[in-house]
Amino acid sequence: MTWEKPKLRRIRPHSSCYSGKPTRAPTQTQRKWEDLKLKISEDSTHSDMASSISMSEEQFLCSICLDTFTRPVSTPCGHNFCLACITRYWDDAPLCQCPLCKETFQTRPHLKVNTFISELASQFLLLQVTDARAWSSERPPANSGAAVLCDVCTDAQRGAVRSCLECVTSYCDLHLEPHHRAAGLRGHTLVDPLEDLEARMCKEHNRLLRLFCRRDNVLLCDVCSRLRNLSHHVVPVQQAFREMRDELEVADARAREMIRERQEKVQATRASVQQSQRDTGAAIARSTEELAALASEIQRSQAELVQVMEERQKAAEEEAEGFIGCLERDVAQLEAARGRLRELEAGGDQLRFLQEVPDACVLPRTADPTSFSFDRHVWLHQIRTCLSSSVSQLQAVLNNINAQMSEFSGSEDASDTTLEYMQQHKVNVVLDASTAHPQLILSDDRKEVRFSMSLVLWRFQNLYRSPNTFTENLAVLGEQGFMSCRFYFEVFVGRKTEWCLGVAKASVQRRGPMVQTPHNGVWSLWFKKDRFETLSYQDVPVCWGKVERVGVFVDYNRGQVSFFNVQTETLIYSFTECHFTEALHPYFNTGDNEYGSNLDPMVIVPVGQMR
Template sequence: MLCIETYWKDAQVCRCPVCNHAFERRPDLKVNTFISELASNVLSLKAKDFDTWSAHSLQASPGAGVLCGICTDTPQEAIKSCVECQTSYCDVHLAPHHLAPGLKKHTLIEPVASLEGRICEEHNKLLMWFCRDDSALLCDVCSSSRHKEHSVVPVERAYDEKKNLLEHTEGKVQRMIQERLQNVVKVKESVKLSKTETEKVTASGQKTVEQEAGGVISESLKNSVSQLRTTLNKMNTDIQKLCDRSDVSNKATLRYMQQYEVNVLLDPDTAHPLLMISDDLKQVRYSMRSGWLANQISNPSMFTEHLAVLGNRSFSSRKFYFEVYVGQKTEWCLGMAAASVQRRGSLSRDSRSGLWAMWFLENKFETFNSPDELVHFGKVERIGVFVDYDRGQISFWDTEAATLIYSFTECFFTEELYPYFNPLLRIFSFCATLHADSSISP
């Protein structure tokens, strides 16, 4: 603004440097507060991004996909990595480290990929600490020597702190986007109304001028319409940029959760008698086998009224993730169940049920414990379920669109959790994909 004011100060005619329009009198310049505030918030968010280390690589699941560095024929899965050798070993090639006196002193850790990138170049020890003062990764020697007066925390804790900060910042940005979108809707309505009125005035003025002055059109009216269109187009562009940034953030979050993917099979002993489990224990469907009901009702682990089945493994700590492919099925319920969930008789749809699940019916999502309360809308084919047991969080994602459907937060888990699947009373099949390589069709 200072630049153009200086330019007009010495000019004989005030002319716009963009459209070259000449003003009869010098216009009053104003700051576009919406765009200015939006730019400031985005720049502030960028300044808080991670810049010194990759949190995802540090938090990778131990042993996930790490192969023995010594095997020559078919590489076997590594069971340990040696800090001094900077190599991962299978159970066969690890034997010398247990037998040779010189190798017994080596430091063995859970198998990790790219071990050389996690070793201190100065002391040849594993980088296990993070200095908050210098924003640097440290080994045991670094943390106890020149960084001993600094604020030093384990890498895992530093990662959680930065992740929480990023989630908090992303939440603020999402709220800001919603507020701006609401304001833009109001602006669009105002612009639309102004445009309609302007077109009426323009048409009326054009008719009058054409009759009186040979069809000369008012330049001021044409310029007003042009300026309104330019402003609206710029707002649409800015909003699209914010939406694109949100999509990138969601995809990164989903990729982080998929690091904790586990392979869970269905437990036939818990299945309702009218459910059919596939031979590979990865698919379940409804089957009208009423004659079989009487022979199976005595099993104490099965569900007797809810058409449900549980996964074959439980979880009581840390993080884990699995995916379920529901295809075109129009009704289903899935999530997590407490070990003490009611198996016999009816299951009440309230907070005492011991279920943290999503209920889907004809494009509408609601939680099992809050019927008739819409939390999401639309069709999905593959659901990702992420559980952070220690933080009391269960999240449901549309993996195809990388969109969060709903999250249970601030839950207080006191017992083991099991994956829960319910195809409900529809004739279409419902198949549970419990690891990424499976495929399902209704």
């Protein structure tokens, strides 16, 4: 094996060819390089190589990336490449062959890092850096006023225009010229002048930080990479920079897109707020006008009602006064007739008495006192009944408005007022046969209850033996009681014309008729043909209409019992601000036939499943 002496070309322009001065004594770096060549000659089998060896940076360049070797490997044909470069080359090539001599390999060679060449390349780079630092330390201090000075200038230091990351040196425009000319230097990374280039050296191994670990996000030298065995995660700094710069551009583009979307959303939201303000103002004005018109209509109806009642009263009084005057005249005539009769009776002339008595016995014509009656109770009762019905309907409408306003007001969590939210608290309800009235029939699974015209004899016989049985109300309770929780269940009532549904406290009255008061311990909705009432106030409708499937929701801690039309998902009525002190049981009352045929059952149905 023979060595061909290559032409030496330095990358540090500090020799006489750049400075124009006589050749100086060898520097410390040059002496180290000579020692390195001596070490090479001692390891070589050809002793005549040591005297003629001359090495330059071109010998440490990869022919693929044209950069200094990074983890160099040798192919079977004897050529050297970076491990990553030859790997990518073979991955993309159809044949496994050498990029230089084109020798084809039958199987892909298993390559290992050539530690000898890797060490030479690292030492060469280190000597270059050390040489530049030593040469800079020998120069007299000078300052051109630039922030970063050239590390190569020997006399007056000129300002640096670029810094080389591979050379770890800053150059002025004069000494930067080889990086534009030399093939081995053109691949170096040039950046704006940097002051702290030493920070780019590995503190542990004093080698250039040329690699980047994707897994740990740290900079590494080639020694760090070998020691950590991070071959699958390590890439050159330039590649990592390009990748991260691409990622940064993608992130920047995404950020710009997100900013644009949010700015558009801000504009749209502001426009919506402004439109909502206009719509809300118009709605307030319209609602105020409508409610004011309704209030004015109510006041007008009130005035008309008062006027009609006063006029009717005045006419009745005038009619009564006329009848009283007629009766008083009749009384005067009768008194006069009685006077004449007493005169005849008091006289002693019998002949005259007999002659005048027949005429005196004929009483004057008078009005029939029974033909007139001043009983205004029936008329007033009719007016009160009609007014009470109208007021009840109006009150039911107002209650519905208030309930909807409460739902929209935001004073409660909006999700707490939706049927979907309430159905999440469903419970399994079964009927307690021991509480059922004798005229109620329960299904075998205790999910249905119906009214029967005949008594269940065995239950009637034991009626007074069990204190739990309802004796007057056609009612039955759920078996399980609930405290300090939320629960929900649904009941199918179908076409029943009367029913009562809700919850009752555990100690609700079982014996005798139940009085309709707010303190009877039952919070239920009572349906009668076409209107809804409560067991708290008799004959006071809270809603009108019909429903086939009813949902009952109880919030024990909030003191609320609500009834929903499951088909339309609308609120029927709510008991609010209730005070519960004991367990609550579902309450069922089938009703009788007072409002027509009412023999259909009340059925406890699975929540969410239509019958």
